[in-house]
Amino acid sequence: MARWEGNARGRLERAALDLFTEQGYDRTTIAQIAQRANLTERSFYRWFADKREVLFGGSEELEQRLVSAIDAVPAHAGALATLLTAFATAPEVFRPREFLRERSAVIAANPPLQERELIKLASLADALTAALLHRGCDRQTARLATEVGMAVLRLTTERWMADEQADFAGLLSTSAADLLAVAADGVPARQEPRPKG
Amino acid sequence: MARWEGNARGRLERAALDLFTEQGYDRTTIAQIAQRANLTERSFYRWFADKREVLFGGSEELEQRLVSAIDAVPAHAGALATLLTAFATAPEVFRPREFLRERSAVIAANPPLQERELIKLASLADALTAALLHRGCDRQTARLATEVGMAVLRLTTERWMADEQADFAGLLSTSAADLLAVAADGVPARQEPRPKG
Numbered sequence: 001m002a003r004w005e006g007n008a009r010g011r012l013e014r015a016a017l018d019l020f021t022e023q024g025y026d027r028t029t030i031a032q033i034a035q036r037a038n039l040t041e042r043s044f045y046r047w048f049a050d051k052r053e054v055l056f057g058g059s060e061e062l063e064q065r066l067v068s069a070i071d072a073v074p075a076h077a078g079a080l081a082t083l084l085t086a087f088a089t090a091p092e093v094f095r096p097r098e099f100l101r102e103r104s105a106v107i108a109a110n111p112p113l114q115e116r117e118l119i120k121l122a123s124l125a126d127a128l129t130a131a132l133l134h135r136g137c138d139r140q141t142a143r144l145a146t147e148v149g150m151a152v153l154r155l156t157t158e159r160w161m162a163d164e165q166a167d168f169a170g171l172l173s174t175s176a177a178d179l180l181a182v183a184a185d186g187v188p189a190r191q192e193p194r195p196k197g
Numbered sequence: 198m199a200r201w202e203g204n205a206r207g208r209l210e211r212a213a214l215d216l217f218t219e220q221g222y223d224r225t226t227i228a229q230i231a232q233r234a235n236l237t238e239r240s241f242y243r244w245f246a247d248k249r250e251v252l253f254g255g256s257e258e259l260e261q262r263l264v265s266a267i268d269a270v271p272a273h274a275g276a277l278a279t280l281l282t283a284f285a286t287a288p289e290v291f292r293p294r295e296f297l298r299e300r301s302a303v304i305a306a307n308p309p310l311q312e313r314e315l316i317k318l319a320s321l322a323d324a325l326t327a328a329l330l331h332r333g334c335d336r337q338t339a340r341l342a343t344e345v346g347m348a349v350l351r352l353t354t355e356r357w358m359a360d361e362q363a364d365f366a367g368l369l370s371t372s373a374a375d376l377l378a379v380a381a382d383g384v385p386a387r388q389e390p391r392p393k394g
Contacts, residue, residue, distance in 0.1 A: 115315075118315045147347075147348035148348055175341075179341065180384050185278055186280075187377050
Protein backbone atom coordinates (compact mmCIF):
# COMPACT_ATOMS: atom_id res chain seq x y z
CA MET A 1 0.00 0.00 0.00
CA ALA A 2 1.49 3.36 -1.03
CA ARG A 3 1.82 5.94 1.73
CA TRP A 4 -0.59 8.47 0.24
CA GLU A 5 -3.29 5.80 0.04
CA GLY A 6 -2.83 4.96 3.71
CA ASN A 7 -3.13 8.66 4.44
CA ALA A 8 -6.36 8.93 2.47
CA ARG A 9 -7.88 6.02 4.37
CA GLY A 10 -6.74 7.39 7.70
CA ARG A 11 -8.07 10.87 6.87
CA LEU A 12 -11.46 9.41 5.90
CA GLU A 13 -11.62 7.41 9.16
CA ARG A 14 -10.68 10.45 11.23
CA ALA A 15 -13.15 12.74 9.40
CA ALA A 16 -15.96 10.18 9.73
CA LEU A 17 -15.37 9.67 13.43
CA ASP A 18 -15.27 13.42 14.07
CA LEU A 19 -18.56 13.92 12.23
CA PHE A 20 -20.25 10.91 13.90
CA THR A 21 -19.19 12.31 17.30
CA GLU A 22 -20.22 15.90 16.50
CA GLN A 23 -23.57 15.38 14.80
CA GLY A 24 -24.42 11.68 15.16
CA TYR A 25 -23.90 8.67 12.93
CA ASP A 26 -27.32 8.78 11.25
CA ARG A 27 -27.08 12.46 10.28
CA THR A 28 -23.66 12.14 8.68
CA THR A 29 -23.44 11.56 4.91
CA ILE A 30 -20.60 10.13 2.86
CA ALA A 31 -20.42 13.45 0.98
CA GLN A 32 -19.76 15.23 4.29
CA ILE A 33 -17.08 12.73 5.29
CA ALA A 34 -15.28 13.09 1.94
CA GLN A 35 -15.51 16.89 2.13
CA ARG A 36 -14.10 17.00 5.66
CA ALA A 37 -11.19 14.80 4.53
CA ASN A 38 -10.60 16.99 1.43
CA LEU A 39 -11.32 14.03 -0.81
CA THR A 40 -14.01 13.07 -3.31
CA GLU A 41 -16.89 10.67 -2.70
CA ARG A 42 -15.28 8.45 -5.29
CA SER A 43 -12.16 8.25 -3.09
CA PHE A 44 -14.35 7.21 -0.18
CA TYR A 45 -15.76 4.29 -2.15
CA ARG A 46 -12.27 3.19 -3.13
CA TRP A 47 -11.68 2.37 0.54
CA PHE A 48 -15.06 1.59 2.06
CA ALA A 49 -18.18 -0.16 0.75
CA ASP A 50 -20.49 2.09 2.77
CA LYS A 51 -20.66 4.55 5.66
CA ARG A 52 -20.75 1.80 8.24
CA GLU A 53 -17.54 0.14 7.05
CA VAL A 54 -15.46 3.25 7.78
CA LEU A 55 -15.68 2.19 11.46
CA PHE A 56 -14.54 -1.36 10.74
CA GLY A 57 -11.80 -0.73 8.18
CA GLY A 58 -8.97 -2.24 10.19
CA SER A 59 -10.60 -5.57 10.98
CA GLU A 60 -9.17 -7.64 8.11
CA GLU A 61 -5.73 -6.20 8.83
CA LEU A 62 -6.03 -7.11 12.52
CA GLU A 63 -7.23 -10.62 11.64
CA GLN A 64 -4.34 -11.27 9.26
CA ARG A 65 -1.83 -9.89 11.74
CA LEU A 66 -3.11 -12.06 14.59
CA VAL A 67 -3.23 -15.23 12.47
CA SER A 68 0.40 -14.62 11.41
CA ALA A 69 1.36 -14.01 15.04
CA ILE A 70 -0.33 -17.28 16.11
CA ASP A 71 1.60 -19.20 13.45
CA ALA A 72 4.85 -17.74 14.84
CA VAL A 73 4.28 -18.87 18.47
CA PRO A 74 6.49 -21.85 19.50
CA ALA A 75 4.67 -25.16 19.05
CA HIS A 76 4.72 -26.22 22.71
CA ALA A 77 2.66 -23.24 23.94
CA GLY A 78 -0.89 -23.94 25.18
CA ALA A 79 -3.94 -22.70 23.24
CA LEU A 80 -4.73 -19.65 25.38
CA ALA A 81 -1.07 -18.79 25.90
CA THR A 82 -0.70 -18.84 22.11
CA LEU A 83 -3.59 -16.41 21.66
CA LEU A 84 -2.35 -14.06 24.39
CA THR A 85 1.14 -14.03 22.87
CA ALA A 86 -0.43 -13.07 19.54
CA PHE A 87 -2.67 -10.43 21.15
CA ALA A 88 0.40 -8.77 22.66
CA THR A 89 1.32 -7.75 19.09
CA ALA A 90 -2.12 -6.21 18.46
CA PRO A 91 -1.44 -2.59 19.54
CA GLU A 92 0.75 -2.18 16.47
CA VAL A 93 -2.36 -2.31 14.29
CA PHE A 94 -4.66 -0.59 16.77
CA ARG A 95 -5.52 3.05 16.28
CA PRO A 96 -4.61 5.61 19.00
CA ARG A 97 -6.48 5.30 22.31
CA GLU A 98 -8.45 8.50 21.69
CA PHE A 99 -9.63 7.21 18.30
CA LEU A 100 -10.69 3.87 19.83
CA ARG A 101 -12.56 5.60 22.66
CA GLU A 102 -14.57 7.76 20.24
CA ARG A 103 -15.20 4.76 18.00
CA SER A 104 -16.49 2.74 20.98
CA ALA A 105 -18.83 5.56 21.96
CA VAL A 106 -20.27 5.84 18.43
CA ILE A 107 -20.82 2.07 18.23
CA ALA A 108 -22.36 1.91 21.72
CA ALA A 109 -24.90 4.57 20.71
CA ASN A 110 -26.08 2.74 17.56
CA PRO A 111 -27.59 -0.77 17.77
CA PRO A 112 -27.02 -1.53 14.06
CA LEU A 113 -23.32 -0.74 14.55
CA GLN A 114 -23.25 -2.97 17.62
CA GLU A 115 -24.63 -5.78 15.46
CA ARG A 116 -21.95 -5.16 12.85
CA GLU A 117 -19.31 -5.27 15.60
CA LEU A 118 -20.65 -8.63 16.82
CA ILE A 119 -20.39 -10.06 13.31
CA LYS A 120 -16.86 -8.74 12.83
CA LEU A 121 -15.80 -10.21 16.19
CA ALA A 122 -17.37 -13.58 15.29
CA SER A 123 -15.42 -13.56 12.04
CA LEU A 124 -12.21 -12.80 13.94
CA ALA A 125 -12.99 -15.62 16.39
CA ASP A 126 -13.47 -18.08 13.49
CA ALA A 127 -10.08 -17.10 12.07
CA LEU A 128 -8.34 -17.51 15.45
CA THR A 129 -9.96 -20.91 16.00
CA ALA A 130 -8.87 -22.03 12.54
CA ALA A 131 -5.30 -20.89 13.30
CA LEU A 132 -5.28 -22.94 16.52
CA LEU A 133 -6.65 -26.00 14.67
CA HIS A 134 -3.85 -25.55 12.14
CA ARG A 135 -1.36 -25.86 15.03
CA GLY A 136 -2.87 -29.24 15.99
CA CYS A 137 -5.20 -28.09 18.76
CA ASP A 138 -8.38 -30.17 19.11
CA ARG A 139 -11.61 -28.50 17.97
CA GLN A 140 -13.34 -28.09 21.34
CA THR A 141 -10.25 -26.67 23.04
CA ALA A 142 -9.56 -24.35 20.09
CA ARG A 143 -13.08 -22.92 20.24
CA LEU A 144 -13.15 -22.62 24.04
CA ALA A 145 -9.70 -20.99 24.16
CA THR A 146 -10.76 -18.55 21.42
CA GLU A 147 -13.93 -17.54 23.25
CA VAL A 148 -12.20 -16.94 26.57
CA GLY A 149 -9.24 -15.35 24.79
CA MET A 150 -11.60 -12.88 23.10
CA ALA A 151 -13.09 -12.08 26.53
CA VAL A 152 -9.58 -11.37 27.87
CA LEU A 153 -8.79 -9.22 24.80
CA ARG A 154 -11.99 -7.18 25.24
CA LEU A 155 -11.30 -6.56 28.93
CA THR A 156 -7.67 -5.69 28.19
CA THR A 157 -8.63 -3.24 25.45
CA GLU A 158 -11.20 -1.59 27.74
CA ARG A 159 -8.54 -1.13 30.43
CA TRP A 160 -5.97 0.05 27.88
CA MET A 161 -8.33 2.70 26.52
CA ALA A 162 -9.09 3.94 30.05
CA ASP A 163 -5.48 4.29 31.24
CA GLU A 164 -3.03 6.46 29.27
CA GLN A 165 -0.02 5.06 31.13
CA ALA A 166 -0.87 1.37 30.89
CA ASP A 167 1.18 -1.13 28.93
CA PHE A 168 -0.90 -3.43 26.74
CA ALA A 169 1.12 -6.60 27.43
CA GLY A 170 1.01 -5.94 31.17
CA LEU A 171 -2.77 -5.50 31.07
CA LEU A 172 -3.09 -8.74 29.11
CA SER A 173 -1.37 -10.60 31.96
CA THR A 174 -3.59 -8.90 34.54
CA SER A 175 -6.75 -9.78 32.61
CA ALA A 176 -5.56 -13.38 32.10
CA ALA A 177 -5.06 -13.65 35.87
CA ASP A 178 -8.59 -12.27 36.37
CA LEU A 179 -9.88 -14.91 33.97
CA LEU A 180 -8.17 -17.64 35.98
CA ALA A 181 -9.71 -16.31 39.20
CA VAL A 182 -13.20 -16.29 37.63
CA ALA A 183 -12.72 -19.79 36.19
CA ALA A 184 -11.43 -21.19 39.50
CA ASP A 185 -14.51 -19.77 41.20
CA GLY A 186 -16.82 -21.66 38.82
CA VAL A 187 -15.83 -25.25 39.46
CA PRO A 188 -17.79 -26.82 42.32
CA ALA A 189 -15.53 -27.36 45.33
CA ARG A 190 -16.75 -30.95 45.76
CA GLN A 191 -16.92 -32.79 42.46
CA GLU A 192 -17.21 -36.33 43.88
CA PRO A 193 -20.79 -37.59 44.15
CA ARG A 194 -21.85 -38.35 47.70
CA PRO A 195 -21.75 -42.08 48.55
CA LYS A 196 -25.21 -43.60 48.74
CA GLY A 197 -26.87 -44.66 51.97
CA MET B 198 -50.71 -18.91 28.29
CA ALA B 199 -53.53 -21.33 27.50
CA ARG B 200 -52.48 -24.84 26.57
CA TRP B 201 -53.87 -24.72 23.03
CA GLU B 202 -51.84 -21.59 22.33
CA GLY B 203 -48.65 -23.31 23.46
CA ASN B 204 -49.52 -26.17 21.16
CA ALA B 205 -50.02 -23.79 18.24
CA ARG B 206 -46.63 -22.22 18.82
CA GLY B 207 -44.91 -25.57 19.17
CA ARG B 208 -46.64 -26.91 16.03
CA LEU B 209 -45.49 -23.86 14.04
CA GLU B 210 -41.91 -24.29 15.27
CA ARG B 211 -41.92 -27.99 14.43
CA ALA B 212 -43.48 -27.42 10.99
CA ALA B 213 -41.05 -24.62 10.19
CA LEU B 214 -38.02 -26.65 11.19
CA ASP B 215 -39.19 -29.65 9.15
CA LEU B 216 -39.68 -27.49 6.07
CA PHE B 217 -36.37 -25.65 6.53
CA THR B 218 -34.60 -29.03 6.80
CA GLU B 219 -36.44 -30.59 3.85
CA GLN B 220 -36.35 -27.78 1.30
CA GLY B 221 -34.10 -25.07 2.77
CA TYR B 222 -34.78 -21.93 4.76
CA ASP B 223 -34.93 -19.54 1.81
CA ARG B 224 -37.42 -21.64 -0.18
CA THR B 225 -39.88 -21.98 2.70
CA THR B 226 -42.78 -19.53 2.96
CA ILE B 227 -44.87 -18.60 5.97
CA ALA B 228 -47.93 -19.89 4.08
CA GLN B 229 -46.27 -23.31 3.81
CA ILE B 230 -45.37 -23.32 7.50
CA ALA B 231 -48.92 -22.46 8.54
CA GLN B 232 -50.37 -25.08 6.18
CA ARG B 233 -48.03 -27.81 7.51
CA ALA B 234 -49.10 -26.91 11.07
CA ASN B 235 -52.80 -26.90 10.10
CA LEU B 236 -53.06 -23.24 11.05
CA THR B 237 -53.65 -19.96 9.25
CA GLU B 238 -51.02 -17.40 8.32
CA ARG B 239 -52.77 -15.09 10.72
CA SER B 240 -52.05 -17.56 13.54
CA PHE B 241 -48.39 -17.55 12.54
CA TYR B 242 -48.18 -13.78 12.94
CA ARG B 243 -49.80 -14.00 16.36
CA TRP B 244 -46.67 -15.80 17.57
CA PHE B 245 -43.82 -14.67 15.35
CA ALA B 246 -42.95 -11.33 13.72
CA ASP B 247 -41.43 -13.04 10.67
CA LYS B 248 -40.11 -16.33 9.32
CA ARG B 249 -36.75 -15.89 10.98
CA GLU B 250 -38.20 -15.48 14.47
CA VAL B 251 -39.75 -18.95 14.44
CA LEU B 252 -36.22 -20.25 15.10
CA PHE B 253 -35.64 -17.89 18.03
CA GLY B 254 -39.02 -18.08 19.73
CA GLY B 255 -37.80 -19.43 23.06
CA SER B 256 -35.07 -16.86 23.69
CA GLU B 257 -37.06 -14.41 25.86
CA GLU B 258 -38.36 -17.34 27.90
CA LEU B 259 -34.83 -18.70 28.40
CA GLU B 260 -33.56 -15.25 29.38
CA GLN B 261 -36.29 -14.71 31.97
CA ARG B 262 -35.79 -18.19 33.37
CA LEU B 263 -32.04 -17.76 33.75
CA VAL B 264 -32.36 -14.31 35.35
CA SER B 265 -34.82 -15.71 37.90
CA ALA B 266 -32.49 -18.64 38.56
CA ILE B 267 -29.54 -16.26 39.12
CA ASP B 268 -31.59 -14.25 41.62
CA ALA B 269 -32.30 -17.48 43.54
CA VAL B 270 -28.63 -18.52 43.96
CA PRO B 271 -27.31 -18.03 47.53
CA ALA B 272 -25.54 -14.67 47.92
CA HIS B 273 -22.10 -16.07 48.80
CA ALA B 274 -21.66 -17.92 45.47
CA GLY B 275 -19.02 -16.58 43.06
CA ALA B 276 -20.00 -15.00 39.73
CA LEU B 277 -19.30 -17.98 37.47
CA ALA B 278 -20.62 -20.49 40.01
CA THR B 279 -23.84 -18.43 40.09
CA LEU B 280 -24.20 -18.59 36.31
CA LEU B 281 -23.45 -22.33 36.15
CA THR B 282 -26.00 -23.01 38.88
CA ALA B 283 -28.57 -21.07 36.84
CA PHE B 284 -27.59 -22.83 33.60
CA ALA B 285 -28.22 -26.20 35.24
CA THR B 286 -31.93 -25.27 35.20
CA ALA B 287 -31.85 -24.46 31.47
CA PRO B 288 -32.81 -27.86 29.99
CA GLU B 289 -36.32 -27.34 31.36
CA VAL B 290 -36.86 -24.63 28.75
CA PHE B 291 -34.75 -26.23 26.05
CA ARG B 292 -36.42 -28.07 23.20
CA PRO B 293 -35.68 -31.81 22.68
CA ARG B 294 -32.12 -32.67 21.52
CA GLU B 295 -33.32 -33.64 18.03
CA PHE B 296 -35.10 -30.29 17.61
CA LEU B 297 -31.98 -28.39 18.73
CA ARG B 298 -29.74 -30.38 16.40
CA GLU B 299 -31.93 -29.61 13.38
CA ARG B 300 -32.18 -25.97 14.43
CA SER B 301 -28.38 -25.72 14.72
CA ALA B 302 -27.96 -27.22 11.25
CA VAL B 303 -30.43 -24.75 9.70
CA ILE B 304 -28.72 -21.79 11.39
CA ALA B 305 -25.21 -23.01 10.46
CA ALA B 306 -26.26 -23.14 6.79
CA ASN B 307 -27.58 -19.55 6.69
CA PRO B 308 -25.30 -16.58 7.48
CA PRO B 309 -28.21 -14.17 8.15
CA LEU B 310 -29.53 -16.64 10.75
CA GLN B 311 -26.06 -16.90 12.29
CA GLU B 312 -26.07 -13.12 12.63
CA ARG B 313 -29.48 -13.22 14.29
CA GLU B 314 -28.19 -15.89 16.69
CA LEU B 315 -25.20 -13.68 17.60
CA ILE B 316 -27.53 -10.79 18.39
CA LYS B 317 -29.81 -12.98 20.52
CA LEU B 318 -26.81 -14.36 22.44
CA ALA B 319 -25.49 -10.83 23.03
CA SER B 320 -28.89 -9.84 24.40
CA LEU B 321 -28.86 -12.87 26.71
CA ALA B 322 -25.32 -11.97 27.84
CA ASP B 323 -26.44 -8.42 28.67
CA ALA B 324 -29.30 -9.77 30.80
CA LEU B 325 -27.00 -12.19 32.67
CA THR B 326 -24.44 -9.44 33.32
CA ALA B 327 -27.20 -7.16 34.65
CA ALA B 328 -28.41 -9.94 36.95
CA LEU B 329 -24.87 -10.39 38.34
CA LEU B 330 -24.53 -6.61 38.86
CA HIS B 331 -27.84 -6.69 40.71
CA ARG B 332 -26.26 -9.24 43.10
CA GLY B 333 -23.44 -6.79 43.89
CA CYS B 334 -20.81 -8.15 41.51
CA ASP B 335 -18.42 -5.52 40.11
CA ARG B 336 -18.88 -4.59 36.45
CA GLN B 337 -15.67 -6.05 35.01
CA THR B 338 -16.06 -9.36 36.83
CA ALA B 339 -19.75 -9.58 35.87
CA ARG B 340 -18.94 -9.09 32.20
CA LEU B 341 -15.94 -11.45 32.21
CA ALA B 342 -17.86 -14.17 34.10
CA THR B 343 -20.77 -13.82 31.66
CA GLU B 344 -18.53 -14.16 28.62
CA VAL B 345 -16.73 -17.24 29.90
CA GLY B 346 -20.01 -18.64 31.29
CA MET B 347 -21.59 -18.34 27.83
CA ALA B 348 -18.58 -20.18 26.38
CA VAL B 349 -19.11 -22.98 28.91
CA LEU B 350 -22.85 -23.06 28.12
CA ARG B 351 -22.20 -23.29 24.37
CA LEU B 352 -19.72 -26.15 24.80
CA THR B 353 -22.05 -27.94 27.22
CA THR B 354 -25.02 -27.63 24.85
CA GLU B 355 -22.93 -28.94 21.95
CA ARG B 356 -21.92 -31.97 24.03
CA TRP B 357 -25.46 -32.46 25.30
CA MET B 358 -26.89 -32.48 21.75
CA ALA B 359 -24.26 -35.02 20.66
CA ASP B 360 -24.78 -37.52 23.48
CA GLU B 361 -28.24 -38.97 24.10
CA GLN B 362 -27.23 -40.39 27.49
CA ALA B 363 -25.47 -37.34 28.88
CA ASP B 364 -26.74 -35.41 31.88
CA PHE B 365 -26.76 -31.63 31.36
CA ALA B 366 -25.55 -30.73 34.88
CA GLY B 367 -22.75 -33.28 34.66
CA LEU B 368 -21.62 -31.89 31.31
CA LEU B 369 -21.67 -28.37 32.77
CA SER B 370 -19.17 -29.48 35.43
CA THR B 371 -16.98 -31.16 32.82
CA SER B 372 -16.99 -28.05 30.62
CA ALA B 373 -16.27 -25.79 33.63
CA ALA B 374 -13.26 -27.99 34.42
CA ASP B 375 -12.13 -27.68 30.78
CA LEU B 376 -12.45 -23.90 31.09
CA LEU B 377 -10.25 -23.93 34.19
CA ALA B 378 -7.63 -26.02 32.37
CA VAL B 379 -7.63 -23.60 29.41
CA ALA B 380 -7.44 -20.56 31.71
CA ALA B 381 -4.60 -22.06 33.79
CA ASP B 382 -2.67 -22.64 30.56
CA GLY B 383 -2.92 -18.96 29.59
CA VAL B 384 -1.20 -17.29 32.51
CA PRO B 385 2.56 -17.02 31.98
CA ALA B 386 4.38 -19.40 34.34
CA ARG B 387 6.76 -16.67 35.45
CA GLN B 388 4.91 -13.46 36.29
CA GLU B 389 7.70 -11.75 38.26
CA PRO B 390 9.83 -9.41 36.14
CA ARG B 391 13.47 -10.44 36.00
CA PRO B 392 15.74 -8.46 38.35
CA LYS B 393 17.88 -5.93 36.50
CA GLY B 394 21.64 -6.30 36.05
